[in-house]
């Protein structure tokens with residue numbers, strides 16, 4: 012690949028004409044993030060991530076992070092230096108709160124910046140993803156003392172954060188966790204237990220690491236109700252607030268895994284020496300699960316972003332290869348010479364499928380992030396509430412739809428390369444390997460679908476889904492002005508109707524207590540929902556492009572319309588193919604003789 016080139020035209024078009032950056036930049040506190048300034052910021056960021064971070068993607072995959080004999084983690088060559096530059100150049104803090112030294116950019120812009128980091132190097136970018144989640148959790152639930160001691164260093168990126176939920180017996184069922192936290196007379200706690208799969212659980216990039224750990228106090232009730240959240244620093248701060256004594260935290264091993272080799276996935280033991288790891292309660296006892304959801308929701312959007320990012324990286328990689336690889340003459344023509352494979356219709360279909368899904372997913376990601384900005388900064392209570400409901404509804408869809416599609420796109424990327432995709436030297440296989448974790452962590456996609464059906468569909472008695480469906484239908488009206496969009500318009504109307512039908516059906520099952528029947532259709536429903544949202548947003552993009560905004564090249568706008576039409580006419584119709592699976596109930600699943 013000639014190297015990652017951020018598609019700034021598509022990113023800025025999506026921000027400005029699909030996701031409502033201008034509205035966000037009018038919100039209190041965000042006036043400095045007007046579209047023009049944001050365009051300049053993204054250009055700078057794009058240069059940094061393509062020049063400094065992207066070249067480390069292959070090295071990271073080949074070397075991986077390793078556990079040294081002294082029990083610490085060594086990151087691949089170049090990571091330490093690149094991370095230092097990332098912090099010094101201010102990209103780590105760009106969308107973090109100004110109150111704590113951050114750049115105060117809206118979330119919608121932060122997401123665009125982080126998307127570039129993830130496209131350049133997904134494994135590396137996981138460290139900041141978790142750090143951002145830790146900032147949010149501490150800001151919202153930590154005491155002033157904790158905030159004052161820790162947030163600034165997380166915001167600047169000088170220290171990183173981790174998220175510790177999983178234990179051998181507690182994966183999807185977090186409530187089963189056993190790590191124990193015992194209160195001390197000075198108000199701190201001592202933690203004992205083992206966490207597995209902890210992303211960036213140790214590293215040599217920063218002088219301290221702050222672990223946010225879920226644990227159970229001795230008399231806590233069983234299940235999620237009895238869980239509390241603790242901040243457990245790798246190095247306990249001395250009286251000057253500097254990292255001092257080493258805490259009782261040990262990395263027992265690193266997982267050997269399919270992809271994201273640069274990201275150390277650690278088995279971490281707390282309290283191995285017997286005294287217990289020193290931790291500080293975040294929020295109140297037994298509110299840990301609720302508070303961790305602040306971190307998890309941010310992280311879920313961050314993981315959804317990985318689907319967009321890996322799809323974009325795989326697309327660019329495949330496009331480069333398809334332009335260069337000469338193979339076969341065009342079937343049905345008299346041409347004697349072989350041509351680059353990009354001239355074959357099936358290869359063009361693969362590339363356009365990748366491109367269209369990436370652009371649809373990017374739109375959904377930015378729209379969701381924009382709701383996050385309105386949730387905190389919206390001008391009226393009504394707008395803030397709407398944003399909060401929309402964010403809640405869209406989060407599992409961003410997480411699961413984008414990551415499932417991301418894996419599929421990475422796989423198509425391998426296919427475009429033919430046999431060379433299956434051998435490691437082209438790099439196409441790395442995207443497929445790296446992408447595969449995203450549907451698993453941060454709550455598997457199956458769990459996201461359960462969340463969508465059990466918690467999000469019933470929000471406000473179904474009015475949150477219904478309101479979004481009404482809003483989607485409005486673009487169908489606007490498409491009527493453009494004859495080129497006639498077919499897309501028909502497909503969108505039918506797809507929205509199909510979504511309304513399955514949403515009502517699921518609502519009725521839930522109301523009637525037929526939970527298994529509703530859950531049996533949860534994953535196809537999520538897929539259907541994501542596909543239709545993609546259609547709505549690609550339609551919005553097509554209408555905006557046909558209005559010819561002068562700041563974009565005509566060729567870009569024509570291409571945008573073409574890609575949107577492909578999505579609407581050839582990908583979107585698959586949404587209604589899922590209706591029988593959503594409404595199929597649980598009988599066939601239960602009757603299966605496994």
Ligand SMILES: Cc1cc2nc3c(=O)[nH]c(=O)nc-3n(C[C@H](O)[C@H](O)[C@H](O)COP(=O)(O)OP(=O)(O)OC[C@H]3O[C@@H](n4cnc5c(N)ncnc54)[C@H](O)[C@@H]3O)c2cc1C
Nearest residue numbers: 174175176177182183208209210276452453454455457458
């Ligand atoms: C590389 C990597 C990094 C990770 N990073 C972190 C981290 O930083 N911090 C952290 O705490 N954890 C982390 N994890 C753990 C990750 O979040 C869990 O692996 C994930 O939540 C699934 O848990 P599990 O592996 O125990 O699978 P299980 O819970 O055993 O699930 C197995 C299958 O059963 C399905 N399933 C389970 N329960 C249900 C249900 N109720 N309804 C429907 N389907 C269900 C799941 O969807 C899945 O398909 C990481 C994992 C990996 C592999």
